[in-house]
Amino acid sequence: QITLKESGPTLVRPTQTLTLTCSFSGFSLSTSGVAVGWIRQPPGKALEWLALIYWNEDKGYSPRLESRLTVTKDLFRRKVVLTLTNMDPADTATYYCAQKGTKGHYFDSWGPGTLVTVSS
Amino acid sequence: SYELTQPPSVSVSPGQTATITCSGDKLADKYTCWYQQQPGQSPVLVIYQDTKRPSGIPERFSASVSGNTATLTISGTQAVDEADYFCQAWDTNIAWVFGGGTKLTVL
Numbered sequence: 001q002i003t004l005k006e007s008g009p010t011l012v013r014p015t016q017t018l019t020l021t022c023s024f025s026g027f028s029l030s031t032s033g034v035a036v037g038w039i040r041q042p043p044g045k046a047l048e049w050l051a052l053i054y055w056n057e058d059k060g061y062s063p064r065l066e067s068r069l070t071v072t073k074d075l076f077r078r079k080v081v082l083t084l085t086n087m088d089p090a091d092t093a094t095y096y097c098a099q100k101g102t103k104g105h106y107f108d109s110w111g112p113g114t115l116v117t118v119s120s
Numbered sequence: 121s122y123e124l125t126q127p128p129s130v131s132v133s134p135g136q137t138a139t140i141t142c143s144g145d146k147l148a149d150k151y152t153c154w155y156q157q158q159p160g161q162s163p164v165l166v167i168y169q170d171t172k173r174p175s176g177i178p179e180r181f182s183a184s185v186s187g188n189t190a191t192l193t194i195s196g197t198q199a200v201d202e203a204d205y206f207c208q209a210w211d212t213n214i215a216w217v218f219g220g221g222t223k224l225t226v227l
Contacts, residue, residue, distance in 0.1 A: 037216070047155075047163065047206050049216035060215050063121065096162060104169050105210035106153035110162040 002026035004036075004097050004111035012087045012118050022080040022097030022111060029055055029073055029080070033102035036080040038071065040093040041113075048093075052100065053080060089118045124207055124219035131225045138194040140222045142207030145188060150211040152190045154183060157204045157221075166205075167192060194224075202226045 008020035022036060029036060037052040051071040052060040061069045070083045080097060094115045098107035124144045132138040142152070152170050155163035165174050167183040170190070180195045190209075194201055207219040 039218075046220045047208075047218040049208075049218060052216065062215070098163075104153075105151045105216070106165055106168040106208065107155075107163075108165060108174070110164075113162055 002099060002109040004099060004109060006095055006097050006111045006114040008095075008114060008116065010115060010117060012091075012116060014088055014118060014120055016087050018082075018084040018087050018091070018116060020082045020084075020095055020097075020114065020116075022082070024078055024080070024097070024099065027099060027101075029053075029075055029078070031055055031102060033100075035100040036073070037098050037100055037107060038080075038082045039096045039098060039107070039110075040091075041096070042090075042093040045093075050084075050095075051082060087118045092116065092118045122209075122214035122217050124209055124217055126205075126207060126219040126222045128220070129223045129225065131227055132194075132197045133227055134199060135196055138197045138201070138224055138226075140192040140194075140205050140224065142190040142192070142209075142219045143188050144190075144209060144217075144219075147188050147190055147209060148185045150209045150214065152183075152185050152207060152209050154190075154192045155206045155208065156201075157206065159203070163206060197224075197226055199226050 004024045035054040038050040053071045068085045073080045094113040096113045098110040101108045154167040157163045170185045
């Protein structure tokens with residue numbers, strides 16, 4: 001059974017850096033084709049793709065946010081970490097991590113999400 | 121930047137067919153999928169690779185893609201299908217893009 005779970009702060013001050021961790025089980029991020037992505041959703045709004053890290057260390061970032069995003073993986077600890085710098089109230093959202101399986105370009109399994117609020 | 125356009129809302133009567141569209145430039149040339157999101161829940165994949173259903177997704181969910189439009193069809197819509205639906209596309213040029221979402225109301 002594949003599971004993912006996001007963790008990190010629920011409240012961040014403007015200009016601070018957000019660090020979120022995705023802890024996963026039930027699959028290997030060493031398997032060819034597998035990736036873990038980050039997606040966010042402001043309250044009542046649409047999903048927005050942020051970043052993705054592949055089994056082979058390749059990474060992809062949203063062009064709109066690329067300058068602020070970094071994604072890394074820790075295979076031993078089965079974790080993927082996302083950092084988003086210079087947080088703004090507009091970054092208030094539920095942040096999800098999700099697994100991309102070995103085939104195709106879609107997210108098979110999602111974590112429950114974590115709501116991050118940016119406020120002074 | 122690439123955009124996917126969905127109608128904000130669609131209404132359907134129980135037992136009828138619901139149709140949700142997703143429009144984007146040359147969408148048929150990309151890989152498209154659909155997610156269902158119940159209130160307060162994470163998205164769930166209901167269609168992948170344009171037309172395929174994951175195991176566990178009811179047969180009443182189907183999809184097609186042609187030209188600039190992908191269509192999600194729910195036949196014999198049930199009350200449990202009331203949710204937000206998001207399309208998502210991918211290719212090497214646009215990376216990962218989500219549509220704005222459609223709220224399906226089963227009246």
